[in-house]
Amino acid sequence: MVYLLAAVNLVALGSLTTPVLAGIPLKIDDLMPADQRATALATVLTLGGLAALISNPLFGALSDRTRGRFGRRRPWMLGGAVAGLIGVAALSASDSLPAIMVSCVCIQTAFNAILATAAALLADTVAESRRAAASGVFTAAAFVGVLPPLVLTALLPRHVDLVSLVMPVAALAVVGVAMTVPDRASSALPTAGRGRRQTPVSRAFAAVWLQRLAMQSALSLATAFTLYMIIDRMTSDPVAATPIAMIAAVAGGAGIVIGAAFGGALASRLHRYMPFLVCGAVGLSIGASLRAVADVPIALWVASAVGGLAVGAYLAVNLALAMRVLPEGRAGTYLGVLSITETIPQVLVPLVAAGLMRLGQGDPFSGASDNYLVLYASAAVLALLSLATLPALRAASRPHRAIDARSAL
Template sequence: MRARTRAYSAERRTVYLLAAVNLVALGSLTAPVVAAIPLKIDALLPEEHRASALATVLTLGGLAALLANPLFGALSDRTRSRWGKRRPWMLGGTLAGLVGVAALAVADSLPAIIVSWLCTQTAYNAVLASAAALLADIVPDSRRAAASGVFTAAAFVGTLPPLVLAALLPRHVDLVTFAMPLVALIVVGFALSIRESTSHAHARAPKSPATSRRGIRIASFSSAFAAVWLQRLAMQSAFSLATAFTIYLIIDRMTKDPVDATPIAMIATLAGGSGIVIGAAVGGAWASRVRRYLPFLVCGALGLAAGAATRAFADAPIILWIATTIGGLAVGAYLTVNLALAMRVIPGSRAGTYLGVLNVAETIPQVLAPMVAAALLRVGQGDPVSGANDNYLVLYGTAAAVALLSLATLPVLRRASAARVPIEDESGRGSPEHLPADR
């Protein structure tokens, strides 16, 4: 019993360390996006070229992230070193990311900004890919939802310190940009103490129904993983559309003034982000306790659709804040369970590759959603609620419809989540009992 308690304590420490790595890696990418890159472009280029230049830099950075995450996930699967498979990429990505941030700080031309930002994005995505794969390696299936909740919540918390520092120190943005990368060195230094052992997690990993009948692992890009990937793509697309152009919605429907709209938008962002963190942490712990995934996926899709539909008719700040809170809670719970389910159906020896590919489903909407949202705003004869030229009803209604469309994957996901997982007895071995399947 004492040995089991020590093992659980070590596992919790590992989860918190990996969540901290996730936090500092994403935090290191936040300050350049919100402050450093826009200000550098503003100082270098005339006003009429700023928007297009910034869009170019951020789009190329998004494409770098799109490619880097699955690439470094696959490389970590194949790495054999005295440091293990994942830790070399965590450390190397952190060091390279710091170099990229330093290069960005001294960049004095648009090409230099682009190159340094591509290097920074690539480096920290190597960290993110290896940390997610290590989480899948170590945590057993019965506790992956709770671990995924902590891991997912940390990602959104990581964006807050750079935002606060940028607001408090607007004249020292370059120093703010270095804050999280330096903290990342310390956090990753502690994370190097994690033992890379896969036997504990995968010894208790469930088999799919197909595996149980045929004695083989799920094939690459199986129907189960494809369904998980497509649902994440649909939900992330809906979320990106639902959060697009919030500031313009506030101006057109509520304040008619950009200055007065800013605090309303900040509160909406805080409400949505807090909802994601709470939804991820609470939803992950709850899903691990009840050992059912599908109800959380359904509630996530319905909650995001409800939040987007509420936003479509929002004409007062309180309605907008309620909508963003509902959507945040739903997305947090959904992302957590989606990640846990993905770790259940992928081959254990290729966790880095598959989780990197899963991340592509989250990155694609971030790159394309602004353009799609801008096109949707032009559909019809303007906004029926405010009379403005931009049709917010169509934009957020489409987001709600896409969220509901994600439910089309449930028949396949139901079979995958119905895998029978042995419950551990007090000795740490599997007991004859089995977890209830999702109905």
């Protein structure tokens, strides 16, 4: 069951990859003059980001309140898969900027509905003792999901519209199989009279949320403008810089997958979460620090791998801890809110990163005007600052206390 829900996560994230990275930019390039395409693309992607920001918690909350013969989560997963396939097909047929905008919003809304309800269904059905391991598999699958569309797009650059449909079709098939996962349709809705007793749990969830936001922001800062850094520090040639950047991305992604899978499994075996949160933050800080002084490809690749391993282990345990402190019957709402921590950095971090690189007297390693040392050092500091939330998570990280808190609601 865990692997089936992880497969849902994989195909949902994979379905977003080709449209966002290639389909929409190419459509806009065909329609818009060269001096207008950057603004048009930024507008479309911003609208899509806002749709993702809203839809994930929205559909999570709706699924908490859904009652019917098919359960709470499954109807929204299936509806998202169908709507997502329609949205991608509409994008392929789009011949105007408004049509592209509508298609992008539809795609983000639909597949985020799948992501929200799959995570909530995982929280509903996985036993407490297995949640860290399950979260590791679930998190790793999300990063694996971007690889097939990237490979297909690279192999078939002239058939992006066709490639864009591959993962949505797979998503419809996988979600169809996932309709067999037990869905607790009879779970009672949370009542107003239980609000006061949920306060300790809500406080712990707020700490989980803040820590994840800090870590996701640090990760975004640590990986921002990598290609430009390689050009300025290592190659002075965009063509030569591209494979170096791709290897760094693969090293970081592989690290996240391995860290999530093995870190989550080990946390479940040890029944301890706090060491993994600490190691994740410290590891990301080390990776960002190595990146801050990297001036040869091997140093960048090592930094990417170290940061990826740390982030993978952290994300698995953070998700498991979030599921542990959820109020009963509110998994969809709370996990949807948790997903916002991934969207906010996508919107804000590029602007913050651009400002940070203007600080100081330029980059001391390359002499370029963009100060990569300040950028990546800021990421290292922010990762360490995420540890400030640990006192609020100490009690929740102990299994017996977390279970007592849940049973008291």
